[in-house]
Amino acid sequence: MKLRKEVIDLLAAGVINQEIAERIEQYYQSKASPSQNRLVIIFGILGAILVGLGIVLILTYNWDQLSRLSKTIVAFIPLVIGQAVCGYTLLKQSDSVTWREGSSAFLVLAIGGCLFLVSYIYNISGSIESLLLAWTLLALPVIYVMRSSVTSLLYLIGITWYACEAGYWGSETDENYNYWGLLLLAIPHYLLLCKKDGESSFTAFHHWFIPLSVIISLGTLAEESEELMFIAYMSLFGLLYQIGNIPFLAELKIRNNGYLVFGSVGSAVLLLILSFDGFWEQLRRNDFGENSWLTTPESIAAIMLTLSAIALLIKRQQKQKWKTIKPVDLVFMVFIGIFVIGMQSNAAAVLVNLLLLIMGVLTIREGVRQDHFGIVNYGLLILTTLIICRFFDTDIHAVLKGLLFVLVGFGFFFTNYRMAKNRNKKSQGPTDLMHKA
């Protein structure tokens, strides 16, 4: 409405003619349609989920009075309805994203509902992980048959939950690598989505869900040599950072690039945790003399992730002739050196602090270079958090601590002020020139 008024004003003032005014309106109308579609899809999915929950509640009314057979039949009703709606969608509405996503979301929840209700009706023994495995495997074909991205996202949540049950929470925890196979099965849909619909919201959600799922699940590999998981995690963050810099993803806005954010923030958080001496003290007490730790899942994961991150880094930098390499790119490799030093020496914590300091300063420099407030403040945040962390294990006088905080606060203010001022100067530059002319 505001735009329409502006166009009318410009037309009345003679700045634009009738033809241009119509073209502007047409352009914005065509641009508005995807967001409206997005709303229809979102409400379609939410509607399907609410209808599903409503059906379950209605069917389970007077649940206690039902016989075992009746309860079992009730458990299957939402599943059959979901399948029927998906069948209708496939036959009559296959081009409608709203129908495909809504019916698929309903079906996926109905599968889980049916499995859990049957298990509940019969008090079937065993852990929740076998039910989750069955649920995710039965939901997997829905992704491909219905071409449903919501199902893919629900599937990613499901397999992450399964990995946690199998690897962290379950009492029957054992070596379990099923998660990695399940993750691979979802990747073809993700790649297809990136290729066909690279800028859609669904793709952006996948850019967040996939790295997050991997970050959560990597820890399930930890067994005897848990300390090595720190190398594995640091290399994972290095790898995610490299993936986030692949041209296709690097072109995206930062808020749509989960790889880059997780890679960078993950590295910083892990370094902050390791900037305390406690971990390194524990590491020095460990006996890594035998070679058997080389074959543990933790070291295999660490080696594979490090090599993958290095390979991506080399590939990316070869194309750009090593001109754009950022020191942050190398953090995961530097960390391995620090880890090796930390096995013998107490200098590791100091080196991690130094690394964080460099990382913070270089991030601020990068932010200033790009004229990006977010990156500058992220760098400042790294430095501030580092200082706060050091307050815990360093005996500094309270006045000095206060002064340091004042300095950091002043640093925040001054940097942002300078950047804002520079930006204003740049934006005023051409206008001044026009006035002078």
Add this chain to the structure above:
Amino acid sequence: MKKTILLPAFLLMVAAQLYIPLQLVKHSEHILETGKVFKFPIAPVYYHSPAQGSYIQLTYYGNTIQTDRTEDWVQNEQVYVALRVDSAGYATIDYVSKEIPSGNTDYVNAFVDYVIEDSISSLVIRYPFNRFYLEASMKTSERPLYTDPPSDPTSISYAIVTIKDGEAIVTDVVADGISIKDQPQQTQ
């Protein structure tokens, strides 16, 4: 994908989604119809969680058996527990084996919870059937855990478990001689 591939794929998917839960139902019905019923002495603890509803956590008495060779057993490994019925009519461990017991021995699949290495070493067994879900009308308030079995044998709580080929389904819990289904409802 073309519809010629998509439709058969869809039908296959639908069949699989119905087959797995139906198999679960069929298998459970088979255990209930053909299995043997045992009474396992328990300490019932009532729980309620928003996600899982109300349930009784079943902590089994008599889940320990002496062993001479603790080094043979590993925590969390799957084992087969051969059962017998004691003089009071409750299920008790006869022996624990890594192989399925032969003949007509009644057994149940379980796990080694942990191994106690002491002057008298023993194995502590963890049964996978350790929950009994309650229906809405059976909601009870949380009760404290009973750490010791009651001295009066008639007040022993027990789970009624149907067992077939190592698999088990808990069908009822009896506390103080009354089935949990007939227990008076308590306010939360």
